[in-house]
Amino acid sequence: MAKGPVIVLTGTPGTGKSTHAELLVNESPIPLRNINVSEWVKERGLYENYDEEWQTYTIDEDRLLDELEPLAAEGGLILDWHTCEVFPERWADLVVVLRCDHSKLWDRLEKRGYSLKKIQENNEAEIMQVVLEEARSSYPPQIVIELQSETTEDLESNIARLVEWIKLWLQNQGSS
Numbered sequence: 001m002a003k004g005p006v007i008v009l010t011g012t013p014g015t016g017k018s019t020h021a022e023l024l025v026n027e028s029p030i031p032l033r034n035i036n037v038s039e040w041v042k043e044r045g046l047y048e049n050y051d052e053e054w055q056t057y058t059i060d061e062d063r064l065l066d067e068l069e070p071l072a073a074e075g076g077l078i079l080d081w082h083t084c085e086v087f088p089e090r091w092a093d094l095v096v097v098l099r100c101d102h103s104k105l106w107d108r109l110e111k112r113g114y115s116l117k118k119i120q121e122n123n124e125a126e127i128m129q130v131v132l133e134e135a136r137s138s139y140p141p142q143i144v145i146e147l148q149s150e151t152t153e154d155l156e157s158n159i160a161r162l163v164e165w166i167k168l169w170l171q172n173q174g175s176s
């Protein structure tokens, strides 16, 4: 039996995935392993090349999935990434899509030192809800939830909801 659920935590860069993941790890009733997939890809060299113009890596998806597969099977995992369609549907117990007002997002990405081009690209993606659509077309609707991540209050209530969801997941595992 899986040690815990697999939570795919996604959203446009800057919406608050890392912030949520860190807090959720601290507050979860069971140990969760948090994988920041972008960092994981860099550390393990799971990319084919680096695109200077867009300042992004072209991911070697086959190798990435091979490396993550045993961890997903084990469970108790948060997968933090700005895209989610790559992961097999069977891995995910919950897909959380974080959302943020685009002008707020712009400020966050500017502070992060992103190029104007990258800020514009991400800002537009957030307005067009690209990640949400991707999640909805890749996973069953009942496991996809959209959460606002604009304020500290949002953050706190999101974490409280996720902690409750994990407790329920554990209860359901025990009774099945």
Ligand SMILES: Nc1ncnc2c1ncn2[C@@H]1O[C@H](COP(=O)(O)OP(=O)(O)O)[C@@H](O)[C@H]1O
Pocket: 011, 012, 013, 014, 015, 016, 017, 018, 019, 020, 108, 148, 149, 150, 151, 152, 153, 154, 155
């Ligand atoms: N709900 C929130 N309320 C206030 N600030 C937030 C919230 N979520 C994220 N932030 C801030 O926005 C910035 C980007 O958050 P981060 O977690 O790094 O995003 P991501 O991992 O999605 O790229 C950080 O400075 C973080 O403190």
